[in-house]
Amino acid sequence: MPELPEVECTRLSLAPLLGKKVECVFLSQKAPIKYSTTHKIKEIITGKDLHDINRKGKYLFFLFEDENELILHLGMSGKLVIEDKSSRHKHCHLELKFSEHLFLRFIDPRRFGILSHCQKDQWTNHPYSKNLAFDYLADEMHFSHFLKKCRRHPKTNLKSLCLNQSIASGLGNIYACESLYHAKLDPRRLVNDCTDLELKSLFFAAKKILNLGIKKGGTTLRDYVNGKGHRGDMKRFLKVYDRESLLSLDHKGKVEKIVQQNRSTFWVPTIQV
DNA sequence: GCGATCCTGGCC
């Protein structure tokens, strides 16, 4: 489900929790914990102050006192919500009870999400950091860096390139389609057949679309809400995603759907070459 | 690089 803009909007909406202490932690039997344990996660969080919440790509990092971090990925169907009372959700896998009767709940029906932990500054040794590049909006991500990485994948098509989080992270299926449309590039083209200038237009299109997504509060297709329960407004601005056989939102051409790597790609063949 | 796979729920 959530791509960089939704994760960022979730992060921003959780600001009311900063500086508050976690009084107790609930983890479900089926919580999607990887490279950690229920015991360890409870240990690093219980009774601790939440100092900060950071994001890299689509991962969230909850920094607690004593420099431990809870790592959380929303996967396909995950969401984080702040609530002010006890409540029973069928698929709640993590609940943090903060002071002042505030609850943070991680709801994830499909359990494609991830819960893990690491010591601050040990992230680079964590298994999930291995395949995670800087994201498109990170200060460290410059075009020259992106280009160098792209050139290591000459046989990859542009849609796969967009979704490959080890080249640059943050794009998912929606924003990948939108970025390729904005850059006027055929999603089937191989990196090897693209000029530096074309890759540059893709890079800056991705940054622009992701920033717009954040500004609009993220894309709500059906379920997405931020921590305060607010839906995103970006769906109204998507030019090609989920518009098969319709005109693109800007009326520049007819949208077609193809399947690449088992995932739908929406694009406009008359514009994207 | 590609396809299968992990899950549940909604829709036709």
Added chain:
DNA sequence: GGCCAGGATCGC
């Protein structure tokens, strides 16, 4: 009942 879904990993 079958198909599809905003993600990422693990085989081959």
